[in-house]
Amino acid sequence: MDAATRERFEEFYAVVRRIPRGQVATYGQVAELAGYPGRARQVGRALGLLPPGSDVPWFRILNAAGVISLPRGDGFERQRDALRAEGIDVTDEGRVRLRHIRFLPGSE
DNA sequence: GCGGTGACGGTCG
């Protein structure tokens, strides 16, 4: 991984850290806010590299449909539990009401 | 270097 990529991933993390408790954002939104529109895929890649116990709230990131994108399994359940732990309604399928809890810059 | 893969997403039908 080159320096430019690491730098970009750090910028993604910085955006994710700004998302308030109880709110969520989409991969594409994080990429856009970081200044890299169209690179939603790399946001997922970056979040996947986070070590356990990171201060980056990776679990507040969902896909554009408002659904957890992690494949079913331990990771999927950890994210679902983390969201519920902060009062967010999440269906067993991992869907939230995006329109109601989406992070909107400026409404912080 | 090439092709496939995947924590993605907008557009169309």
Place this chain on the structure above:
DNA sequence: CCGACCGCCACCG
């Protein structure tokens, strides 16, 4: 609501 297509890009075999 769903699937197909295409654009995106780091990583892997």
